[in-house]
Amino acid sequence: MTVQTWEPPRRPPAESRVDVDVDEAVEFLRLYYKENPDAGSAAHRIAWVRAEIQLTGTYHHTSEELTFGARVAWRNSARCIGRLYWRSMRVRDLRAVREPAEVAAQCFEHLRIAYNGGRIRPVITVFAPDAPGRPGPRIWNDQLIRYAGYRRPDGTALGDPRYVGFTESVMRRGWRGAGTAFDMLPLVVSADGTTHLTDLPFDAAAEVPLSHPDHDWFLGLGLRWHAVPAISSMRLSIGGIDYPAAPFNGWYMGTEIGARNLADADRYDVLPIVATKLGLDTSSDRTLWRDAAVIEVNRAVLHSFEQAGVTISDHHTESARFLKHVAKEEKAGRACPADWSWIVPPISGALTPVYHRYYDTDHLKPEFVADDDSVRTAVEGVPPRAAALGTPSYSPMWSYLRKGQLNGSQAS
Ligand code: ARG
8 A cells, every 4th residue: 555645844954955074075085995995096086076065065975985885884883783794785776766656665675685585684775865955765664664553542552562653643644554463564755745655565574473492372472573674764874975765684683572672561561471371470570580581582583583594693693793893893903883782682691792891982984873853753753854855746646645634734
């Protein structure tokens, strides 16, 4: 199902009207030439880019610069434990694509390429950048695949409580889910004043049903998770150029699903039911029933992905890989920024080697940025600030068009 609406303009952020920062561009180009000695001398390129910015307010990365910049943005992601393979990320240069329906279609193609029959590959798809006076497309969702959350009258939620606001927003725009705990949200993309909602095609959104190696009842809980984590709300910032739509993925580490998405009290909150099924004494925190239950959920996640032939790693393996990455970076003469509180896994922290040390905390560019506006859009489903700039090219898909959506009543 596809729904297209026109979003009323919100005030564009001041920074979308200013020129690219020349110093940032030059700093990036110096880094590019330093790490790519075969590319030749930086001087000509820098002179060219300075002139381009002076004339047009912005400049164009070469494909090679874009690829390098995206990979280094991953290398610089202080919260990511999975950076050992940063050089291997596939970069899809789709800067010519900005129209919402086409952006959505290419996001689905991204998911197919990334899933790769279960042998997950790290991929990034880079859509049109912001330019002075003309922002690039925006993806509202914080991941390409996420589950809806439906508020119940008693205040609890069916599905993923994190996305209750987003779900209500897409429902106001005409979307309807099946009403299960794992309904995939539609992808919402805006550009040039047009917003498009598109359901994920079945073949682009692989999932794994969760079973336990020792407990048959676990499958009966009806839990599942999507195979590919693809972040779609972070801006890719390279040399002063912002790519607001640049979804990227790696593969899951089991704890992200088993110790957070399913276990957090404000997410799926499955530990009480799992503990009861396990016959644990839940009468006191001191029996450590949550601790015992969370391990079983994590065993189920790793077991199920492995059985389904879908790449996943455990926190012990991923921790060891990360320290190998830190050592490699050190050897290359580079700092490796890392945020201890994100790197240490959410269970069994001190059982992993990443716990027992500190890290560089300096902030490096190029980078992925989660700004407040995109977080708000992803959680609450409010239009991104810059999305409605430009000339609205409204073409009604009127079989789905709902009256009242043209007057801006839904904008909050
Ligand atoms: N923690 C997020 C989730 O559970 C995904 C973040 C990115 N993770 C990754 N392995 N690349 O969906």
